[in-house]
Amino acid sequence: MEKNELIDMYRQMVLIRKFEDSAGEMYKRGKIGGFLHLYIGQEAVAVGFISAIRPDDYVIGAYREHGQALARGMEPGRVMAELFGKRTGVSKGKGGSMHMFDVEKHFMGGHGIVGGGMPLAAGMGFAINYRETDQVVICFFGDGAVNEGAFHESLNIASLWRLPVIYVCENNLYGMGTAFERVSSIPQAFRRAQCYDMEVESVDGMDVLAVREAADRAVRLTRRDRTPRFIEAITYRYRGHSMADPGAYRTKEEIREWEQRDPIPKYRHYLIDQHIATEQELNDIDSEIDKIVEDAVQFAEESPEPAPEELFEDVYA
Amino acid sequence: MAVMMYRQALNQALREEMRRDPNVFVIGEEVALYQGAYRVTEGLLQEFGEKRVVDTPISEEAIAGIGTGSAMVGLRPVVEMMTINFAILAMDQIVNHAAKLRYMSGGQLKIPMVIRAPQGAGMQLGAQHSQNLESWFMHVPGLKVIAASTPYDAKGLLKSAIRDDNPVIFLEHELLYTMKGEVPEEEYTIPIGKADIKREGKDVTIITYLRMLSVALSAANALSAEGIDAEVIDLRSLRPLDIDTLTESLRKTHRAVVVEEDWPTCGAGAEVMARLQETAFDYFDSPIYRVTLEDVPMPYSKNLEKSAIPDEAKIINAVHCAMGQRCQLPIRRPTEEIMQVEAKEEEEVEEQEEISRQ
Incomplete structure (x- = not known):
């Protein structure tokens, strides 16, 4: 990979981290309502995958999708404005945290029902084959989705019809407060997918280079062979399921242990050790991101609320 | 054609x-x-x-x-x-x-x-x-x-x-x-959101859709022999609902019966009636009556199934009610309420028996 691209992956991860830190802060200040599912800890997964695809490929996520939206190049100010419920938000303030959309950037949401994006991803893959183009779809979902019917119906059809969809299970070990091993007869998500006769893989989701390598391979093969793939990225969210979650089901030791594997400092050391970037360069990026996030908050803060008559707009086409 | x-x-x-x-x-x-x-x-x-x-x-x-x-x-x-x-x-x-x-x-x-x-x-x-x-x-x-x-x-x-x-x-x-x-052989489309008056009449409006349309039309024919001239409106589109066409018809007939094959509670007819009492209340000369599927899961047995589904006789009876003629009131309570009423009646009978024994 080019130096610029490697550094850009760092920039993306730091943007997500700082953006989410700020969103958590704004939630505490009452600027953001509803549920807020932060992506902190999982940055390497979104950045590793989304940096590996083309602008005309599609991305679809679940409800912990701010990180994916930012990695897809959506404007931080407009994503923050959406969290604030403002008119300038990516979904005009009608979606909120769980429903970020940017159709121009082929970011197809933001879906709040566990597993619900998986059939939609299959549908987009179907449309790609229908039009005989060589795009791919990346579909992100959590370990909780593995036990939904939609998971199994979608993977069966994706495999049967050779749909160009890369299903990415972000296994952060907990579906809300329930450990995956407590609810899955087979505690590895990729093994649940394996019976649908598709290529599966498990990757360290705390290592952005490992994720990127898996993503490059998956994208290349999916584009070439028109077959779906399933990749389980083992990762960890440092915050609760949502801001309302005190996280009593995890030990401090466990969280501390995973913090040792934080994808951002780890990658930062790598870039410096490999002489890809100097500490100063990375510090400059950090400050640049601070400014971007600050501006995003200011933009959201200063943006107008939706007008009352917008309540009735966009129900029907 | x-x-x-x-x-x-x-x-x-x-x-x-x-x-x-x-x-x-x-x-x-x-x-x-x-x-x-x-x-x-x-x-x-x-x-x-x-x-x-x-x-x-x-x-x-x-x-x-x-x-x-x-x-x-x-x-x-x-x-x-x-x-x-x-x-x-x-x-x-x-x-x-x-x-x-x-x-x-x-x-x-x-x-x-x-x-x-x-x-x-x-x-x-x-x-x-x-x-x-x-x-x-x-x-x-x-x-x-x-x-x-x-x-x-x-x-x-x-x-x-x-x-x-x-x-x-x-x-x-x-x-x-x-x-x-x-x-028709030639190209045509029918706009979504427009109801269709399948039979014009002046005495009562029968509002219906899907298979109940043909049942309502034969009921209307039977009613005409009695001198009742029923208008039959096919909703065609349930959402959006063409409330204007229904209101106009009520303005003419002042009476209506809704015929539907779904259950009564929160059914399509309930929505039609709620909307009409907002838009056509002043035109009503009678309550609007509903003929619906009986409030039960569908039984298998042929005779039971038949008696659960609206038929011509039920529609004619409801029109008689709307016309203020002798009729069996077709208003059905939800099944669980009927059960409560029956249980209460039974209790009262037992109480009466108890009292008379004393």
């Missing part, structure tokens, strides 16, 4: 729209090789090939989701649910996704998808295969709900539904597929 069956009219609509727009495709269980469980998609595989006529596994949630996902990126799926009962398995995709994607995305997406499904009772298929679920879908903003009651309407409405940029639930009826009617 050619005379054809309802299912053939639907088939023609599909063919014409698939020829007209290469983005239109048909997907569902048994739609291709088997030629359709009710033969609506007969011959489409032969004409359009397996790319555009797609057999699926029995995976209703995924079928609806694949339709929705393909519509998100510009295709125009016509999804067949083998019956509406199976659409219950797809409700998450229909209600949580298809109906909401446009709104949640702030108007960025449109979902030009039709979900066709037969519903209805009358073939001794038992409780799980005889339901009428229009009100489930009517309840949801973002969906349109169509019910076609004749071959002519079936073709014209399906063509409009396919050209519509919103998710449309297109309800058919299992007993209508072999109904014959005149269908």
Whole structure:
């Protein structure tokens, strides 16, 4: 990979981290309502995958999708404005945290029902084959989705019809407060997918280079062979399921242990050790991101609320 | 005009729209090789090939989701649910996704998808295969709900539904597929959202849709022998509801009966009546009466099934009520309330017996 691209992956991860830190802060200040599912800890997964695809490929996520939206190049100010419920938000303030959309950037949401994006991803893959183009779809979902019917119906059809969809299970070990091993007869998500006769893989989701390598391979093969793939990225969210979650089901030791594997400092050391970037360069990026996030908050803060008559707009086409 | 069956009219609509727009495709269980469980998609595989006529596994949630996902990126799926009962398995995709994607995305997406499904009772298929679920879908903003009651309407409405940029639930009826009617050779569409006056009259308005239309029309003929001139309005579109046409009719007749094959509680008729009391209250000379499916899961036995479904006699009786004539009040309480009342009566009888013993 080019130096610029490697550094850009760092920039993306730091943007997500700082953006989410700020969103958590704004939630505490009452600027953001509803549920807020932060992506902190999982940055390497979104950045590793989304940096590996083309602008005309599609991305679809679940409800912990701010990180994916930012990695897809959506404007931080407009994503923050959406969290604030403002008119300038990516979904005009009608979606909120769980429903970020940017159709121009082929970011197809933001879906709040566990597993619900998986059939939609299959549908987009179907449309790609229908039009005989060589795009791919990346579909992100959590370990909780593995036990939904939609998971199994979608993977069966994706495999049967050779749909160009890369299903990415972000296994952060907990579906809300329930450990995956407590609810899955087979505690590895990729093994649940394996019976649908598709290529599966498990990757360290705390290592952005490992994720990127898996993503490059998956994208290349999916584009070439028109077959779906399933990749389980083992990762960890440092915050609760949502801001309302005190996280009593995890030990401090466990969280501390995973913090040792934080994808951002780890990658930062790598870039410096490999002489890809100097500490100063990375510090400059950090400050640049601070400014971007600050501006995003200011933009959201200063943006107008939706007008009352917008309540009735966009129900029907 | 050619005379054809309802299912053939639907088939023609599909063919014409698939020829007209290469983005239109048909997907569902048994739609291709088997030629359709009710033969609506007969011959489409032969004409359009397996790319555009797609057999699926029995995976209703995924079928609806694949339709929705393909519509998100510009295709125009016509999804067949083998019956509406199976659409219950797809409700998450229909209600949580298809109906909401446009709104949640702030108007960025449109979902030009039709979900066709037969519903209805009358073939001794038992409780799980005889339901009428229009009100489930009517309840949801973002969906349109169509019910076609004749071959002519079936073709014209399906063509409009396919050209519509919103998710449309297109309800058919299992007993209508072999109904014959005149269908023009030339191109036509029927606008969504317009009710159709199928029989003009001046004394009472019978509001109905789907298979109950033909039952209502024969009731109207029988009533005319008694000197009652009934207007029969076919809703055609359940959401949006053409309340203006209904209000206009009430202005003329001052009396109405709603005939529907679904259950009474929160049914389509309940919505029609609620809307009319807002728009036409001043015209009423009588309460509006409802003839609905009895408030029970559908029994298998032929005689029980028959007595659960609205028929001509029930409609005539309800019209008599609306006309202020002698009638058996057709108002049915929900079953659980009837049970409560019966239990209370029993209790009272026992109490009386107790007292008389003392």
